[in-house]
Amino acid sequence: MDFDWTPEQLGFRATVRRFLAEHLPPNWETVAHGPASEVQSEFADVFCRKLAEAGLLVPHWPARWGGRDADAWTAFILAEEMWMAGEPRGGQYMNVNWIGPTLMRFGSEDQQQRYIPQMAGGATIWCQGFSEPEAGSDLASLRTRAEKHGADYRINGQKIWTSYAGYADTCFLLARTSPGKNGISIFLVPMDTPGITVREIPSVIGEGDIHEVFFDDVEVPESAMLGIEGQAWEISRASLALERVGIPRFALASSSLARAVAGLQREGRFGAGAVEQAARAHAACEAARLYSYSIIDQRVHQLPTGPEASAARYATVMAERLVAEFVVEHLPQALAGGDPLLQAHHQRAIVAGVASGAAEVQLNIIATDFLKLPREPR
Amino acid sequence: MDFQLSSDQASIIDAVDRLVQRFKDKPIDAHGFVLTGEALEREIEEGGYWDIARIPELGPVVAAYAVQRLAHSPFTAELALSMLVRPHLPGHPIGEWPRPLAVVENGRPGRFVATAKTLIIIDGDSIGLAQPAADDVEAVESLFAYPMGRLKRELAVQTLSADEARELRKWLRVALAAEACGLIQAAIDSTVEHISVRKQFGRPLAAFQALRHRMAECAVLAGGLRWLALRAAATGSDGDAALAAFQAQEAGTRVGYETHQMLGAMGMTLEHPLHLWTYRLKALLSELGGRGGQAQAVALHCFGKL
Numbered sequence: 001m002d003f004d005w006t007p008e009q010l011g012f013r014a015t016v017r018r019f020l021a022e023h024l025p026p027n028w029e030t031v032a033h034g035p036a037s038e039v040q041s042e043f044a045d046v047f048c049r050k051l052a053e054a055g056l057l058v059p060h061w062p063a064r065w066g067g068r069d070a071d072a073w074t075a076f077i078l079a080e081e082m083w084m085a086g087e088p089r090g091g092q093y094m095n096v097n098w099i100g101p102t103l104m105r106f107g108s109e110d111q112q113q114r115y116i117p118q119m120a121g122g123a124t125i126w127c128q129g130f131s132e133p134e135a136g137s138d139l140a141s142l143r144t145r146a147e148k149h150g151a152d153y154r155i156n157g158q159k160i161w162t163s164y165a166g167y168a169d170t171c172f173l174l175a176r177t178s179p180g181k182n183g184i185s186i187f188l189v190p191m192d193t194p195g196i197t198v199r200e201i202p203s204v205i206g207e208g209d210i211h212e213v214f215f216d217d218v219e220v221p222e223s224a225m226l227g228i229e230g231q232a233w234e235i236s237r238a239s240l241a242l243e244r245v246g247i248p249r250f251a252l253a254s255s256s257l258a259r260a261v262a263g264l265q266r267e268g269r270f271g272a273g274a275v276e277q278a279a280r281a282h283a284a285c286e287a288a289r290l291y292s293y294s295i296i297d298q299r300v301h302q303l304p305t306g307p308e309a310s311a312a313r314y315a316t317v318m319a320e321r322l323v324a325e326f327v328v329e330h331l332p333q334a335l336a337g338g339d340p341l342l343q344a345h346h347q348r349a350i351v352a353g354v355a356s357g358a359a360e361v362q363l364n365i366i367a368t369d370f371l372k373l374p375r376e377p378r
Numbered sequence: 379m380d381f382q383l384s385s386d387q388a389s390i391i392d393a394v395d396r397l398v399q400r401f402k403d404k405p406i407d408a409h410g411f412v413l414t415g416e417a418l419e420r421e422i423e424e425g426g427y428w429d430i431a432r433i434p435e436l437g438p439v440v441a442a443y444a445v446q447r448l449a450h451s452p453f454t455a456e457l458a459l460s461m462l463v464r465p466h467l468p469g470h471p472i473g474e475w476p477r478p479l480a481v482v483e484n485g486r487p488g489r490f491v492a493t494a495k496t497l498i499i500i501d502g503d504s505i506g507l508a509q510p511a512a513d514d515v516e517a518v519e520s521l522f523a524y525p526m527g528r529l530k531r532e533l534a535v536q537t538l539s540a541d542e543a544r545e546l547r548k549w550l551r552v553a554l555a556a557e558a559c560g561l562i563q564a565a566i567d568s569t570v571e572h573i574s575v576r577k578q579f580g581r582p583l584a585a586f587q588a589l590r591h592r593m594a595e596c597a598v599l600a601g602g603l604r605w606l607a608l609r610a611a612a613t614g615s616d617g618d619a620a621l622a623a624f625q626a627q628e629a630g631t632r633v634g635y636e637t638h639q640m641l642g643a644m645g646m647t648l649e650h651p652l653h654l655w656t657y658r659l660k661a662l663l664s665e666l667g668g669r670g671g672q673a674q675a676v677a678l679h680c681f682g683k684l
Contacts (some may be wrong), residue, residue: 001381003612279673285626287602297381311598366594373584
């Protein structure tokens with residue numbers, strides 16, 4: 001058991017930091033005010049292509065797909081540094097973390113050739129068409145349907161709270177092809193397909209973040225289906241397992257806490273009440289960090305990842321909440337134009353317990369699969 | 379970064395687990411607040427487990443691991459200070475201060491004080507070491523599920539330098555976190571067992587979401603603490619130790635309340651073993667300055683200054 005980084009890992013972290021220092025603009029604080037805002041999305045587009053050129057976008061991907069077969073630690077160190085800096089990759093993290101690897105595992109040769117090189121080059125953004133007005137945590141009840149018409153599928157329905165839909169080139173779409181839990185399939189749908197309408201929903205997360213997406217007689221060929229009919233549940237479970245600890249939100253929470261504490265120290269206001277709250281938030285951030293590391297360690301040792309991934313995710317939710325509360329109580333001016341980075345963190349922190357599966361769903365998983373408690377009656 | 383135990387480390391932990399397994403049940407006729415484990419202590423002595431932290435291939439992280447597992451037993455003995463603090467006591471020769479150890483913090487009664495051979499005496503910012511005679515200490519009755527004792531008179535104390543005191547506080551924090559971690563896990567396991575079989579309104583208590591979610595939150599807190607305590611033992615960093623001790627007292631407060639609440643009236647009895655872990659936890663919550671004290675240490679070591 002060893003809690004130190006290897007010299008190679010330290011070197012890689014330093015490389016990422018150098019890249020960030022060289023490529024984040026002097027006005028980054030004002031750019032980083034909303035992960036899907038127009039200004040940050042345009043910046044992310046350029047930034048991700050440079051990351052790809054430097055071999056820092058998908059180092060953990062197979063060499064065949066533009067990576068260098070680096071291990072899961074490399075990917076996580078990269079993600080930690082990006083999140084600490086305010087995640088300048090924008091919506092690109094979805095491709096890097098789970099959409100790309102999911103296509104590598106379940107995609108057809110044509111799908112892989114069409115989409116993966118674009119992702120590896122940082123040249124495309126995806127959105128995930130999961131939630132619907134009547135199907136949030138309860139994905140099994142989704143209604144968007146895809147009906148066979150000759151060689152094509154015709155898609156009708158509505159997705160909601162879809163991140164990055166305004167900029168996305170392609171949608172990773174869940175749609176019903178037959179009744180029941182096993183009647184859901186996945187389609188890879190270009191967002192410029194006729195019949196798709198995107199409407200932004202104003203949100204507390206920030207400009208341009210979430211959307212409604214309407215599908216009106218959208219026709220896609222059979223070749224747009226990922227896997228086979230009814231395989232969505234299996235594929236989604238595999239994807240969400242990658243997603244759950246793929247986003248080191250604790251890293252941004254931790255750097256935001258340090259920034260807030262430094263602000264209080266400069267003003268001579270880091271007193272008794274703030275000290276205890278800061279310790280509580282810091283302990284929660286570090287617990288979430290180590291929890292997430294333990295999952296990465298399992299991956300590196302090729303051990304199965306179980307409900308601990310949900311525990312890591314929930315630990316991160318607790319950390320996010322404590323840091324956000326700390327700033328609200330002790331540095332409220334940060335949310336009133338005083339500190340754009342802390343404001344951006346606060347706006348993101350509110351998503352922590354909702355995105356990638358609600359926190360309560362994680363608690364259910366922990367109760368059933370980790371504590372082995374009897375299930376609730378249905 | 380590697381969170382897996384080596385084969386040597388895993389062998390030791392397996393042996394500790396087998397030992398704990400033999401001391402896993404509270405005797406049916408034991409109804410006191412305190413349940414001491416003299417036989418468990420003898421087995422640890424005979425197995426040479428006190429010295430785990432001094433063996434290079436094992437080290438403090440495996441000692442912390444072992445303390446966590448041993449604290450899971452309903453039987454208690456002075457384990458954590460002997461395994462994690464004693465190897466770092468300054469003096470002559472290092473590590474040869476006799477065990478058991480106990481802490482007297484600002485004159486208050488402390489765990490194992492009445493039977494300790496070495497006392498760590500904390501007086502404000504000052505820390506000293508002393509070897510009490512039998513008549514210098516006495517046992518006191520308490521609600522805590524440890525044998526508690528106090529000093530009867532002032533002792534001749536070997537006062538530590540500021541650096542030595544800082545080093546000692548760090549390992550006291552690691553020991554506190556490791557022990558609390560085992561107690562919390564035992565309380566959770568005991569409660570999980572109860573709410574899985576106890577039925578009300580026609581179904582197990584654990585089938586009610588109000589309880590499932592709170593229990594799951596307790597499990598997340600316990601898991602986070604476990605990693606913080608192991609990291610603190612592995613790195614020997616002041617900041618890591620302060621964070622681990624803070625989280626031990628934070629999680630201990632929450633888990634102590636939740637587990638008793640979920641056991642209902644059963645948790646009020648001395649027949650059920652829950653109190654053996656939760657009332658030990660209560661003893662730990664105020665140690666080393668409590669959460670306020672750990673928070674000050676976190677501020678100093680993690681944030682640089684106040």
